[in-house]
Amino acid sequence: xxxxxIPNYTSFTTEFLVDVYSRMDREKDSIKTAAIDKEMRSxxxxxxxxxxxxxxxxxxxxxFKHNNTSIKTKLSKSESMISEGFIAGLSLAGLSxxxxxxxxIKIESFEGIIFDPLGLLDLLFIFALxxxxxxxxxxxxxxxxxxxxxxxxxxxxxxFPGGIMDIIWFAVFITFFIRAIIGTIEFNxxxxxxxxxxxxxxxx
Numbered sequence: 001x002x003x004x005x006i007p008n009y010t011s012f013t014t015e016f017l018v019d020v021y022s023r024m025d026r027e028k029d030s031i032k033t034a035a036i037d038k039e040m041r042s043x044x045x046x047x048x049x050x051x052x053x054x055x056x057x058x059x060x061x062x063x064f065k066h067n068n069t070s071i072k073t074k075l076s077k078s079e080s081m082i083s084e085g086f087i088a089g090l091s092l093a094g095l096s097x098x099x100x101x102x103x104x105i106k107i108e109s110f111e112g113i114i115f116d117p118l119g120l121l122d123l124l125f126i127f128a129l130x131x132x133x134x135x136x137x138x139x140x141x142x143x144x145x146x147x148x149x150x151x152x153x154x155x156x157x158x159x160f161p162g163g164i165m166d167i168i169w170f171a172v173f174i175t176f177f178i179r180a181i182i183g184t185i186e187f188n189x190x191x192x193x194x195x196x197x198x199x200x201x202x203x204x
Contacts, residue, residue, distance in 0.1 A: 006032055009039035017043060078187035082136055085180020088173055089130025089144060096123050122151075138184040145177040 009017060021040060026033045040046065096119070129147070132140025152170045159166060 006035045009036050012039075014043060075187060075190055078183040078190070079136075081179045081183030082133060082141075082187060084176050085141060085144075085183065086130055086134040088176035088180070089126060089133055092148070092173055093123055093126040093130060096126065133180050133184065136184050136187050138181070138188060141177065141180040141184045145174070145181055148173060148177060 007020075009020075012020065017036070017039065021036055024033060024036065041048065125147070126144065129140045129144035133144065152166065152173075156166050156170060
């Protein structure tokens with residue numbers, strides 16, 4: 001094979017170069033192999049005495065695969081689950097606020113208003129944790145889920161058997177909050193992989 005038939009590997013993008021390398025029949029195309037090895041050494045700052053092993057290529061391939069569509073799809077799904085948890089948290093806080101306002105409307109005189117600091121703290125706590133979920137915080141997602149589970153469980157037990165609607169609402173909200181936990185965990189795991197990949201790519 002003449003050199004004119006050898007592809008200009010220097011013009012290949014790094015991702016395409018790695019893909020070509022992983023598919024090449026090294027025993028059959030010895031000339032192409034030598035040419036692409038030379039480009040790989042240059043592209044990835046490998047010394048002449050450093051062998052290009054399948055493990056080395058796997059490292060490069062794994063670095064690039066996190067930029068493909070499947071990873072972006074997984075991140076998108078995680079973000080969707082996080083958004084659902086965030087909306088559920090805001091809805092829960094909104095219902096608490098609505099109940100508080102209705103209670104004020106029913107009071108006939110100013111003297112009858114009783115300030116409920118615990119109720120206000122509960123409202124602010126849920127809002128704060130919901131915002132944390134929006135920011136993709138695993139800690140906030142877990143904390144809100146545990147907090148809601150305990151508080152609603154107490155309500156259901158104390159009002160049983162008359163709290164059927166409490167049980168239904170409990171099932172709805174706890175589902176969204178658990179999905180938010182899964183979403184934040186998966187999102188941060190994939191995001192950490194991308195950060196490690198970018199750090200690796202910057203070093204080569």
